[in-house]
Amino acid sequence: MNRAERVDRTAIAGELERTRVHLHRLLDEVSDASLRRRSAGTRWTNEQLLFHMVFGYMVVQALLPLVRVVSRLPAGVGRRFAQVLDAGTRPFHVVNYYGSCAAALVYNRNRMGAKADRVIGALSRRLQRESESTLRRGMPFPVRWDPFFTDYMTIGELYLYPTRHFDFHEQQLTLDRHEPTE
Known part of the structure; x- marks a missing residue:
């Protein structure tokens, strides 16, 4: 995204909706055995990775207020904050991995879609209310x-992140898809 251009809210909202619908399709079309299988290139099972993909939207929901605050502070404060966070990369990755493992026990295939609906819906509504200056x-x-x-x-740009994250991780899923039964 060129930062000088207007943010295309319609395109972003369309991508949010595309991934929401696609997640539901994946959850409907795969077997429990397929969800328990290891994903490719991660230590997660497919179900844990699917939750991690949903978690990307939850992260954005949590980051939006932080960016609003930090963006109003002197530039040096934001740079130092990012440096401190980067210094904590190793513990972050541990928490990210085990957090997704644990959360997938609660937000399993039966609850994950509803959680995604709520979070993506909230992000879509919030995106439409953002002023152009706030989006910059x-x-x-x-x-x-x-x-x-x-x-x-x-x-x-943050509103674009969860869809990129979702699409990237979808390539790591090792799901056997079947037609949903009615």
């Missing part, structure tokens, strides 16, 4: 935490 506000990010974090991200 941003802060430095801990680039070692996630390959889709850049050294500086605007709120508009």
Whole structure:
């Protein structure tokens, strides 16, 4: 996204909805055995990875207020904050892994879709209410935490993050799909 351009809310909302619908399709079309299978390139099972994909949307929901605050502080504060977070990358990854393992026990295939509906719906509604100036506000990010974090991200760019995260991790799923039974 070129930071000088207006944020295309319609396109972002469309991508949010695309992934929400796709998640439901995945959850409906796979067997329990397929969800218990290991994913490719991660230590998670498919079900844990699916929750982690939903968690990306939850992370954005939590980050939005933080970016609003930090973006109003002197630039040096934001840079230092990102450096401190980057220094904590190792514990972050441990918590990220085990947190997704544990959370998938609660937000399993039976609850995950509803959680995604609530979070993605809230993000979509919030996106439509954001002013253009707010969407341009941003802060430095801990680039070692996630390959889709850049050294500086605007709120508009942050709304794009969970879909990129979802699409990336979808390639690591090892699901056997079947037609849903009616």
